[in-house]
Amino acid sequence: MAKLSKMLVNMTTEEPTDSLLDKAIRVSECANTSIELFKCGYQSYPSSMSMISPAMLDNLQHQRMRAMEKVLDQIASSYRHHSCEITTDVAWAKYITDGVLTKAKRFQPDLILHEVAEHPHLLHRLLAPQDWLLLREAQTPLLLCKEQPWPEHMRIVAAIDPFHAHDKAAEIDLKILQYAQVMAKSLGAELHILHTFASIPQSAIFDDTVIGDFESMHLRIKAEHEARLKEVVLSFDPSFDLSLLHVVEGEIHRKLPEFVREKSINMVVMGSLARGMIDRLLLGSSVERVLDAVPCDILVLKP
Numbered sequence: 581m582a583k584l585s586k587m588l589v590n591m592t593t594e595e596p597t598d599s600l601l602d603k604a605i606r607v608s609e610c611a612n613t614s615i616e617l618f619k620c621g622y623q624s625y626p627s628s629m630s631m632i633s634p635a636m637l638d639n640l641q642h643q644r645m646r647a648m649e650k651v652l653d654q655i656a657s658s659y660r661h662h663s664c665e666i667t668t669d670v671a672w673a674k675y676i677t678d679g680v681l682t683k684a685k686r687f688q689p690d691l692i693l694h695e696v697a698e699h700p701h702l703l704h705r706l707l708a709p710q711d712w713l714l715l716r717e718a719q720t721p722l723l724l725c726k727e728q729p730w731p732e733h734m735r736i737v738a739a740i741d742p743f744h745a746h747d748k749a750a751e752i753d754l755k756i757l758q759y760a761q762v763m764a765k766s767l768g769a770e771l772h773i774l775h776t777f778a779s780i781p782q783s784a785i786f787d788d789t790v791i792g793d794f795e796s797m798h799l800r801i802k803a804e805h806e807a808r809l810k811e812v813v814l815s816f817d818p819s820f821d822l823s824l825l826h827v828v829e830g831e832i833h834r835k836l837p838e839f840v841r842e843k844s845i846n847m848v849v850m851g852s853l854a855r856g857m858i859d860r861l862l863l864g865s866s867v868e869r870v871l872d873a874v875p876c877d878i879l880v881l882k883p
Contacts, residue, residue, distance in 0.1 A: 582758035584611040584766065588689035588720075590680050591619040591652065592710070599729045600695045601659060603877075606730065607691075608664035611766040616687060617652045617668045620679035621645060645670050677713040684720050693723045696871070715852070715867065715880060721759060722880045723847075724871060730846055734769035736760055737843070739836055739850040742775055742805075742812040752851035752883045757816050759881060760849040769846070772824045774839055775809045776832045777801075802827060833869035840874045849879045 589604045608615050621644055652668035659666055669687075673679030684692060696711045715722065738760035740753040757773070764771035779801055806827045813820050828835045840848065852867045867880050 582755070582762045584613045584690050584762060586614045586616065586687075586689050587691045587693060588680075588684060588687055589615055589617050590676075590692060590694045590714075591617055591655075592676060592695060599727050600693060600725050601655070603723075603725055603730060604693050605659060605662050605664060607763075607766060609662060610768070611762070613690070614665040614667070616689070617656055617666065618680070618683055619648050619652055619670050620673045620676045621648050621670060622672060622674045641672055645672060675713075676710040677717060680714060681717060684718065689720055691721050691723055692718060693725055695725045695727075712868065715871075718880075719882050721882075724878045724880060726875065726877055728846075728875060728877075730767075734767050734846045735772065735844060736764050736767075736769045736847045736849060737772040737774050737836075737839065737845045739774050739776075739832060739848060740809075740812070742808045752853065752881060753812070754816070755881050755883070756849050756851055757813070759879060761817065763847065763849065763879065770824070772826060772843060772845070773809070773813055773820075774826045774828065774836065775805060776828050776830055776835045777805045778831060779829050802829065832866050833873065836870055837873040840876055845874075845876055847877045847879060848874060849881070851881050851883075853883065 584607065587604060587607065589600065604615050607613055648670045649668065652670065656666040656668050669683065671679045671683055673682070680692070680694075694711070694714060711724075715724065738756050740756050742753070760771055760773075763769065779798055806825075809825055809827055810822060813822075813825060826839065828839065836848065836850075839845065848870070850867060850870070867878065871878055
């Protein structure tokens, strides 16, 4: 069952945007959730410093960490007029992903907030910067935040596939619905549920009798998807407003960004399943393919 009792906010820049912290504060105040501000630091030294004693290097490291702690404490103090509990922590780690994953394992947050920058559309999969490594490796629910602030009245969309059955994909769909509902209720947001499906193109059909009835076949397929989505959602929440269910033909990495813009969505909730190395390199996961294409935040869930 989805729950929000403590959040970890990963501070990746020297001066984080107000948007990231404002989002954390809003979730915290609405869901009565504590916040821990976290920052990784690391300083490599030139070979010319190899003669410096280990004790002096340790001292330099401690000075750097104390400076980071001071900055985080100042940020936390500026937000403590809010009703939420805010604590801070720092770590020394060469790679941000390793530091965050170690912290998450120890702290056990219910949600990690991480601010992402824009990335080149293909190059990021080859270079794998820290944002993408964290997306792939983190098992904790991960809210990838962009710079756009949240409006007072938000819209959230949960992207699911109701034809998953008795496997990890089906489990993650339930998790998506649970977290989307928790976030929507906490933030007072309007919750939409989207299912995209790929139909058989007419050019791939060689049976003349089927081609002649292609339109009606296409309508039947869409009706089956609509009926299945309705069944799954009503079994999860019998009171859900069916006018907020959407079935769209097409690939999710194409149709979801269109839907986000058309409906002015502020947060996407979707799942990420493990893929093979070659698939990840050439295609990326659905989340990776969507992240660059949507202007809003994405809450990523793992099985």
